[in-house]
Amino acid sequence: MIEMTLKLFNTWSKKKEIFKPIKPGKVGYYSCGPTVYSSSHLGHAVTYIRTDMLKQFLKKWKGFAVKHVQNITDFGHMTSDADEGIDKIKKAMERERKTAEEITKFYTEDFHRAMKKLKVEPPDVEPKASENVDAMIETIKKIIENGYAYVKDGTVYFDVSKYKDYGKLSGKNMKEQEEQQRVKDPNKKNPNDFVLWAKHKPGHSHVWNSPWGKGMPGWHIECSTMSRKYLGGDFDIHSGGVDHYFPHHENEIAQNYGAFGTIGANYWVHFGLLSINGEKMSKSKGNFITIDAALEKFSPEEIRMWTFSSHYKSTLDYSEDNLRKAKEKLDKINKFIQRLLEIAEPSEKIESDIAKKYHKKFEAAMDDDLNTPQALAVLFDLITEVNKKIENRSLTKKEAADILSLLKKIDSVFKIMNFEKEIIKIPEDVKKLIEEREKARAEKNWEKADEIRDKIRKMGYLLEDSEQGVRCKKIKQ
Numbered sequence: 392m393i394e395m396t397l398k399l400f401n402t403w404s405k406k407k408e409i410f411k412p413i414k415p416g417k418v419g420y421y422s423c424g425p426t427v428y429s430s431s432h433l434g435h436a437v438t439y440i441r442t443d444m445l446k447q448f449l450k451k452w453k454g455f456a457v458k459h460v461q462n463i464t465d466f467g468h469m470t471s472d473a474d475e476g477i478d479k480i481k482k483a484m485e486r487e488r489k490t491a492e493e494i495t496k497f498y499t500e501d502f503h504r505a506m507k508k509l510k511v512e513p514p515d516v517e518p519k520a521s522e523n524v525d526a527m528i529e530t531i532k533k534i535i536e537n538g539y540a541y542v543k544d545g546t547v548y549f550d551v552s553k554y555k556d557y558g559k560l561s562g563k564n565m566k567e568q569e570e571q572q573r574v575k576d577p578n579k580k581n582p583n584d585f586v587l588w589a590k591h592k593p594g595h596s597h598v599w600n601s602p603w604g605k606g607m608p609g610w611h612i613e614c615s616t617m618s619r620k621y622l623g624g625d626f627d628i629h630s631g632g633v634d635h636y637f638p639h640h641e642n643e644i645a646q647n648y649g650a651f652g653t654i655g656a657n658y659w660v661h662f663g664l665l666s667i668n669g670e671k672m673s674k675s676k677g678n679f680i681t682i683d684a685a686l687e688k689f690s691p692e693e694i695r696m697w698t699f700s701s702h703y704k705s706t707l708d709y710s711e712d713n714l715r716k717a718k719e720k721l722d723k724i725n726k727f728i729q730r731l732l733e734i735a736e737p738s739e740k741i742e743s744d745i746a747k748k749y750h751k752k753f754e755a756a757m758d759d760d761l762n763t764p765q766a767l768a769v770l771f772d773l774i775t776e777v778n779k780k781i782e783n784r785s786l787t788k789k790e791a792a793d794i795l796s797l798l799k800k801i802d803s804v805f806k807i808m809n810f811e812k813e814i815i816k817i818p819e820d821v822k823k824l825i826e827e828r829e830k831a832r833a834e835k836n837w838e839k840a841d842e843i844r845d846k847i848r849k850m851g852y853l854l855e856d857s858e859q860g861v862r863c864k865k866i867k868q
């Protein structure tokens with residue numbers, strides 16, 4: 392039995408709720424994937440590192456069998472851009488003089504490569520929108536049959552006046568929203584009605600046949616369709632960036648209700664956005680950072696550490712200063728691990744009191760809506776306490792082994808730590824002295840050999856003679 396202690400902030404209810412899965416021991420998880428028309432950027436890095444953190448905590452700490460589905464949006468979708476006639480993928484096709492297939496293949500691979508570098512585990516299923524259009528047409532048919540949509544001149548619209556909870560998720564003022572939408576499209580019954588199937592226009596990257604004529608699905612319908620198709624019905628968690636509150640997830644929920652009579656997912660989790668030196672990242676501002684560019688300056692572990700330094704719901708600010716701070720903290724953790732590795736190897740089972748105490752504290756922080764800054768604070772408290780114990784020689788080998796094992800468990804979620812025993816770099820002058828000493832030993836000049844050993848010790852290195860030869864260790868400061 393998995394204990395239900397994890398609380399997640401559910402955007403649907405606007406409350407922190409105890410997480411209870413639909414099927415005991417199992418979690419169905421859907422996260423919105425990228426639209427593949429340009430290079431993966433730092434916003435993707437932050438969103439999917441957070442996605443991975445949530446997933447790994449459910450798997451590695453809570454013991455759930457998680458099925459994770461994340462889509463690839465590989466055709467242009469209806470946005471205000473599309474209303475002007477050209478969708479994003481079509482724009483990329485024109486910009487790069489490539490076919491739609493070449494564009495989407497290239498940027499899907501770019502996304503996969505970037506995620507791998509950032510140690511983000513791939514989803515279990517990664518459906519492509521373009522390969523699920525038939526299923527989307529079926530969903531749209533259901534919505535029409537149930538009376539939540541209407542067809543006008545080859546386009547299918549969702550009728551928001553039929554869904555009483557429209558606007559509940561985002562909390563947006565729908566009257567204001569109406570003002571913005573008004574007169575844009577004379578075919579709409581209500582200004583906030585949105586497109587389920589768009590009649591073909593020359594600016595669309597793709598075209599399919601449908602019962603309503605040639606065209607392509609609206610953006611939101613793909614997530615309603617593919618989440619249900621691959622998770623087999625209603626599921627547990629749906630996540631995405633807060634920029635998806637509206638219209639994407641608001642519309643997804645309306646469609647789910649119109650087609651299937653439920654909102655689809657029980658927990659709607661939203662990740663905060665990214666800012667660059669306090670400003671919104673945008674190409675026009677010239678502060679657009681691709682994942683490749685960020686990785687030239689900082690390691691994947693440093694980027695992950697920086698991501699976890701803020702709560703997933705807050706806006707995360709990128710600045711070289713913030714990244715450097717994350718790096719310093721990470722160095723401290725890794726130095727601590729090296730210290731422990733000199734004492735012990737990770738144990739099989741965590742049994743000692745000190746390791747158990749911090750295991751509990753870490754889990755409690757993460758249980759509280761995945762509070763990673765608090766979890767990191769627990770980690771640094773552990774480092775302080777254990778370092779004191781090392782200094783006053785009261786840390787046992789078993790305790791060191793258990794703490795290493797706890798750190799490994801923490802790292803199954805964070806993926807930031809280095810457990811490789813560091814091979815120390817021996818300075819050239821010490822190396823020379825070691826050679827001299829070896830020569831003296833070969834000549835059986837023991838006095839000289841001992842003299843050199845003392846000299847090396849004064850330089851901060853310890854020599855140990857063994858059957859495999861001489862070993863040189865740095866003396867602990």
Ligand SMILES: [Zn+2]
Nearest residue numbers: 423424614639
């Ligand atoms: Zn989506």
